[in-house]
Amino acid sequence: MYYLSVSDSFSAAHRLCGYEGACSNLHGHNWKVRVGLKTDILDNIGMAMDFGIIKSILKGILDKFDHAYLNEVACLEGINPTSENLARYIFTLMEKELLDQPASVYEVEICESDKSSVVYRNA
Numbered sequence: 001m002y003y004l005s006v007s008d009s010f011s012a013a014h015r016l017c018g019y020e021g022a023c024s025n026l027h028g029h030n031w032k033v034r035v036g037l038k039t040d041i042l043d044n045i046g047m048a049m050d051f052g053i054i055k056s057i058l059k060g061i062l063d064k065f066d067h068a069y070l071n072e073v074a075c076l077e078g079i080n081p082t083s084e085n086l087a088r089y090i091f092t093l094m095e096k097e098l099l100d101q102p103a104s105v106y107e108v109e110i111c112e113s114d115k116s117s118v119v120y121r122n123a
Contacts, residue, residue, distance in 0.1 A: 002048045004103060006055050007034045010062045014070035014081040026069075031086070032111040033062060035094055039103035049103040057097045061090055083110045087120035095122075 013028040035058055039048045065073060070081035079085050091108040098104055111117040 001038055001040050002042070002103075003106075004037045004039075004048055004051070004054065005034055006051055006058055007032060008055065008058050008062055009033065010066040012065050012068050012070050016082060017071070017080050029112040031065075031083075033058065033090060034109040034111075035090070035105060036107040036109070037098070037103040038106045041102045043102070049101060053101070054103075057094065058090075061093045061097075083112045083116075083118040084120070086110055087118045091120050091122065 009030060009032045011028065011030045013026055015026045016023045018024075035054070037049065037054065042048055064075060065086075070076055070086075073081075076085075076089065079089065087108045087110045090110070091105055094105040094108065105122075107119055107121040109117055109119045
């Protein structure tokens with residue numbers, strides 16, 4: 001099995017609904033997102049999947065969030081914009097984008113700071 005990963009980032013503001021603490025107030029992060037893919041297939045030149053394609057898919061997803069107020073982003077309507085929910089949502093979108101590709105997503109990690117991250121894997 002081959003495991004590939006790409007990373008990108010976005011900056012956005014949010015507030016956590018239903019949370020009792022400072023994060024219930026409007027604040028922002030410079031999120032770092034790493035997507036892990038897996039495959040056991042290589043093409044005729046020995047490549048699992050072009051990193052450029054994976055990066056482009058991830059960038060297209062993250063562009064919806066960059067410099068936005070996540071509580072008001074239409075595609076997140078009804079979703080509390082926690083790092084956990086963002087990781088699951090990005091996982092789902094990547095999964096859909098990779099349906100016709102030789103690799104599949106196995107995890108998404110979101111770092112909201114240098115000291116805090118969440119990993120979502122579909123068990």
